[in-house]
Amino acid sequence: MNFDRRKLRRIRSNFMVGLMIGCVVLAILPLLLILGSLIVRGAGSLSVAFFTRPPVPAGETGGGVVHAIVGTLMIVGAASLIGIPLGIGAGIFCAEYPHHRVSWISRFVADVMNGTPSIVVGVFAWTWIVARQKHFSGLAGSAALAMLMVPMVMRTTEEMIKLVPNSLREAALALGYPRWRTSLSVIVRTSLPGIVTGSLLAVARVAGETAPLLFTALGSQYLSFNVNQPMAALPLAVFTYATGPYEEWHRNAWATALVLIMVVLVLSVVARLATRRRFELNG
Amino acid sequence: MTAPESPAAVEAPDLAPARSSAHGAEPSRPVPVADRPSPGDHVFKWALTGAALAIPTLLLFLLYELSTGSRLAIDKFGLRFLVDSVWDPVADKFGAYPLIFGTLLSSFLALLIAVPLSLGVAIYLTEFAPRALRQPVAFVIELLAAIPSVVYGLWGVFVLMPVLKKVVFPLLRGALGFLPFFSGPIYGPSMLAASIILAIMVMPFIMAVSREVLLAVPGNQREASLALGATRWEAVWTTILPYARSGIMGAVVLGLGRALGETMAVTMLIGNRHEIAASLFAPGYTMAAVIANEFSEAATDMHFSALTYVALALFVVTVLVNAGARLLIWRVARGSGVGSKAL
Numbered sequence: 001m002n003f004d005r006r007k008l009r010r011i012r013s014n015f016m017v018g019l020m021i022g023c024v025v026l027a028i029l030p031l032l033l034i035l036g037s038l039i040v041r042g043a044g045s046l047s048v049a050f051f052t053r054p055p056v057p058a059g060e061t062g063g064g065v066v067h068a069i070v071g072t073l074m075i076v077g078a079a080s081l082i083g084i085p086l087g088i089g090a091g092i093f094c095a096e097y098p099h100h101r102v103s104w105i106s107r108f109v110a111d112v113m114n115g116t117p118s119i120v121v122g123v124f125a126w127t128w129i130v131a132r133q134k135h136f137s138g139l140a141g142s143a144a145l146a147m148l149m150v151p152m153v154m155r156t157t158e159e160m161i162k163l164v165p166n167s168l169r170e171a172a173l174a175l176g177y178p179r180w181r182t183s184l185s186v187i188v189r190t191s192l193p194g195i196v197t198g199s200l201l202a203v204a205r206v207a208g209e210t211a212p213l214l215f216t217a218l219g220s221q222y223l224s225f226n227v228n229q230p231m232a233a234l235p236l237a238v239f240t241y242a243t244g245p246y247e248e249w250h251r252n253a254w255a256t257a258l259v260l261i262m263v264v265l266v267l268s269v270v271a272r273l274a275t276r277r278r279f280e281l282n283g
Numbered sequence: 284m285t286a287p288e289s290p291a292a293v294e295a296p297d298l299a300p301a302r303s304s305a306h307g308a309e310p311s312r313p314v315p316v317a318d319r320p321s322p323g324d325h326v327f328k329w330a331l332t333g334a335a336l337a338i339p340t341l342l343l344f345l346l347y348e349l350s351t352g353s354r355l356a357i358d359k360f361g362l363r364f365l366v367d368s369v370w371d372p373v374a375d376k377f378g379a380y381p382l383i384f385g386t387l388l389s390s391f392l393a394l395l396i397a398v399p400l401s402l403g404v405a406i407y408l409t410e411f412a413p414r415a416l417r418q419p420v421a422f423v424i425e426l427l428a429a430i431p432s433v434v435y436g437l438w439g440v441f442v443l444m445p446v447l448k449k450v451v452f453p454l455l456r457g458a459l460g461f462l463p464f465f466s467g468p469i470y471g472p473s474m475l476a477a478s479i480i481l482a483i484m485v486m487p488f489i490m491a492v493s494r495e496v497l498l499a500v501p502g503n504q505r506e507a508s509l510a511l512g513a514t515r516w517e518a519v520w521t522t523i524l525p526y527a528r529s530g531i532m533g534a535v536v537l538g539l540g541r542a543l544g545e546t547m548a549v550t551m552l553i554g555n556r557h558e559i560a561a562s563l564f565a566p567g568y569t570m571a572a573v574i575a576n577e578f579s580e581a582a583t584d585m586h587f588s589a590l591t592y593v594a595l596a597l598f599v600v601t602v603l604v605n606a607g608a609r610l611l612i613w614r615v616a617r618g619s620g621v622g623s624k625a626l
Binding site: 009010012013016017019020021022023024026027028030031033034037038041085086088089090092093094096097102103105106109110111112113114115116117118119120121122123124126127128131147150151154178179180181183184204205207208209210211214215218235238239242243250253254257260261264265268269272 | 341351404540544545546601
């Protein structure tokens with residue numbers, strides 16, 4: 001009887017492990033399915049024209065998404081110009097003065113903002129910029145995206161700087177470096193790869209954001225380089241095409257989504273691989 | 284670094300003490316020039332303080348903008364807004380109860396599906412998986428978190444929904460049709476379809492955070508349990524999970540925060556109807572979805588104001604949920620960065 005019980009326990013243990021392997025399979029399945037259907041349904045529409053031509057009026061075939069590619073580059077680029085320096089600055093502050101009252105506050109607020117729904121940030125950018133300017137603009141979209149980036153960049157910067165051994169800081173100070181040079185050319189320099197990774201991940205995440213752009217950048221059917229006007233963006237184009245009534249638009253939606261996801265996945269894979277190497281260096 | 288650590292390095296992570304003790308150690312030497320606070324230090328500190336202060340300032344400004352933006356609706360409807368269920372932009376009457384209900388229900392259903400799955404994955408990856416498999420699988424699942432929401436929506440509309448409508452929903456109705464949740468006509472866009480896509484979306488977050496929490500459980504807990512004769516599953520169930528319980532709760536609540544604010548995929552799959560239906564096959568609406576759909580088409584000031592009020596309510600709810608999650612995670616991994624990376 002004792003033997004039976006032990007066997008039963010062993011069986012139950014193995015059964016639970018089997019169940020968990022099932023969970024892993026179920027969890028990975030969606031990724032494969034999504035990537036698979038993106039390639040099957042989207043790859044056929046990709047062509048040189050798709051990357052170089054602006055869209056054609058509904059009903060006609062052909063045309064491309066160059067307007068959305070340019071829009072995404074400009075909106076996300078402007079967002080990065082605002083968000084990354086601000087995030088890195090705040091991150092350095094929190095790491096260099098960890099017990100300063102301002103550090104506690106901005107650390108807590110950054111965590112709160114990390115969980116804020118992006119649509120709420122979009123509403124904020126609308127009331128702040130669009131409602132005052134009385135017109136939609138790519139720049140308002142950039143402001144919303146920058147606001148989403150700052151807390152992400154700040155937290156990774158802080159974590160990365162904390163990994164730098166204190167002896168390095170002491171060595172620099174002992175050699176007579178002033179604090180600011182110690183911070184910038186020793187501490188930040190050492191953790192630069194990690195900071196770059198964090199920033200790239202933030203760029204990858206906001207590049208796929210649709211909700212904050214819906215009523216800030218608004219989207220457009222024309223190629224435009226003016227960030228003070230409504231602008232197209234890849235995620236917006238996916239949404240418009242997917243919810244539109246035309247068969248041709250649905251095909252475009254898949255192809256655009258394939259382009260978008262390649263941008264996002266390449267950015268985040270590159271970023272993550274870079275961090276991994278860095279962690280190994282640190283031991 | 285291999286150099287022996289000075290005691291100052293251990294007790295003084297902050298700059299100021301490290302600096303004074305570094306110089307104070309040798310008082311007989313002439314004081315180096317750099318010991319005088321360099322003018323650059325002031326500039327440096329003030330610039331950084333500005334950057335750090337920008338974050339709370341932005342948040343306060345966000346609160347201010349949202350509350351002035353929703354002033355009209357707050358003055359007219361007050362808190363009744365949250366329990367009224369009429370949403371009629373033409374008559375300027377607004378009530379957000381079906382939205383709040385839809386948001387809570389879809390998030391709850393999503394967690395119901397996602398939590399067991401992601402816990403299974405997290406436990407398997409930290410306790411059972413062959414070492415060579417751990418990093419790659421975790422990496423692949425975290426890639427799921429990188430897929431933009433609108434791509435989930437696209438996939439949900441054109442691939443998932445037809446399957447659900449033709450195969451899964453009829454099966455569910457056949458098997459569980461006696462329950463009110465699984466009865467009634469089957470639409471494509473529905474509360475259940477939105478919940479399933481939400482589950483797929485929040486799973487990587489819950490998995491990543493609970494994995495980090497499980498990794499933070501000290502190894503001797505595990506070893507002690509195994510040494511007492513527990514099977515590997517019993518070690519997990521009786522020792523590791525109880526130890527990590529509040530951290531895992533935190534991971535779940537963090538996932539809840541994500542689910543509450545998720546917009547695009549839900550908008551595309553939930554059917555967007557201001558109604559509360561007993562059946563999960565019926566369309567519904569969420570707070571985030573209504574903002575996404577109606578904000579750029581709103582015609583009256585009151586409509587804008589009502590939508591901003593919805594945004595404000597959504598913001599307050601997610602702040603509370605996230606603050607709760609963070610407290611729970613801190614109880615397991617006090618002060619460490621667990622969880623912040625996965626965000």
